[in-house]
Amino acid sequence: MTKARDLANIISGGFTADDIPNLDASKITSGSIADARIPASAVSQHATSFDDNKIVNDISTLALRSATSENAIAYSTSNQFIDVFQDGSGIDTTTNVQRNDSEDVSSISSSIVEHTNDSNTRLLITSNTTNGSTTFTDSSSNNISLTSISGMSHSTAQNKIGSSSLFFDGIDNRLFTASTNLLNLGNFSNTYTIEFWIYSSNWTSGSGGSVMTYGSSGSAAIWKINVNSGNISLEAKSAATWSWSGSSIVNLLSSGTLATNQWHHCAFVNNNGTVNTYHNGIYKNAGTISTSGSDSYALHLGSYFQDDVESINAYMDSIRISDNVRYTGTFTPNTLITQSATGNFTGTTITAPSSVSSMGAIITYQDNAGTNTLNTDIVLQLSADNGSNFTTATMTALPDFSTGIKMAKVNDLSVTAGTQLKYKISFANQALGSKEARIRGVSLQY
Secondary structure: OHHHHHHHHHHHOOOOHHHOOOOOHHHOOOOOOOHHHOOHHHHHOOOOOOOOHHHHHHHHHHHHHHHHHHOOOOEEOOOEEEEOOOOOOOEEEEEOOEEEOOOEEEOEEEEEOOOOOOOOEEEEEOOOOOOOOOOOOEOOOOOOOEEEEOOOEEEOOOOOOOOOEEEEEOOOOEEEEOOEOOOOOOOOOOEEEEEEEEEOOOOOOOOOEEEEEEEOOHHHOOEEEEEEOOEEEEEEOOOEEEOOOOOOEEEOOOOOOOOOOOOEEEEEEEEOOEEEEEEOOEEEEEEEEEEOOOOOEEEEEEOOOOOOOOOOEEEEEEEEEEOOOOOOOOOOOOEEEEEOOOEEEEEOOEEEEEEEEEEEEEEEEEEEEOOOOEOOOEEEEEEOEOOOOOEEOOOEEEEEEEOOEEEEEEEEEEEEEEEEEEEEEEEOOOEOOOEEEEEEEEEEEO
């Protein structure tokens, strides 16, 4: 009767779990169970979850370190993009930011500008005019008279600042001031800075080319700056005595020569007879000089007198003489530094091998001034659809990348799915000298 009832239950659909025997596992020797029959909890309760973020972050850090050591340009692998800003090849768009020669990106920008007249400027000769113009003006408050000889002119063939420069043809043209004591260049117990930009495609060889001379004429010159086959030197003339290795001719570069076909900034700083020289803003030589020469001579640019065999074939720009010590250490000539409070830049678009819906990144950055707050002063956004949709990351700090260089990361950030990957970094609250962030490297993970 019981068996009949069980059969009836099966036929009527009343078969329940209580009717299934609890078989020993050893009794199951063949066959398989359908995937749909195995609940996820039956698997996960016996498995330990694996987080690969630590490994990914370590690999990204190593990639950034390798790229930094090798000074590598931006590159990508199948799962990463790395850029340490050796050049701008990995940067797409910029707004109020620029990549700097120090191989970083910031909202600090620099531009080459003309010297402006100030209370210490004694003579300022610029060139920003039409080709062939023969009008020369002292832009300082002294308004010292300038005279040109033998076709001396401005030229647009070369220019460092503005649209033109002063051209010296290597024959006998020159530009000179009236004899005046306003320059105070005859007595080395005075304090002054002489600086100029100079360019030549063929530095005069042999007796050399005269760049700048102070004196009346002939042997009455007090001193002369001369170029001989690229060697730029200061030469003592009639009344000067030197304690610069006991020589009357001193290489202003200390060693080496001026390369052709490029602009050079030369500065000669005299502080009561103690002299420092600079080339392109870098200290080069030092010594002491004394002289009893007059301060009422003329300053000559180019040849010292007509038909001078020492005429130079070169261009000069932004010639300034000051009555103070302009430079005491490394500097960037004629550069204006500004900073925008905000700005941003994006990386070039990276094509992923398959659709991406989750991304990560590591950045390296420097607090060049002040302390920048992650996710406020420095904001990172990621996109997988070529920037149509950016997702803002919440970065967390990592141990420092190196001395003075910090790191931050984000992992597994959900983004709108796509294969065209980009990052965007934005700056806020930036202020020159008090809060300056510099991004040194980016590694995208996908």
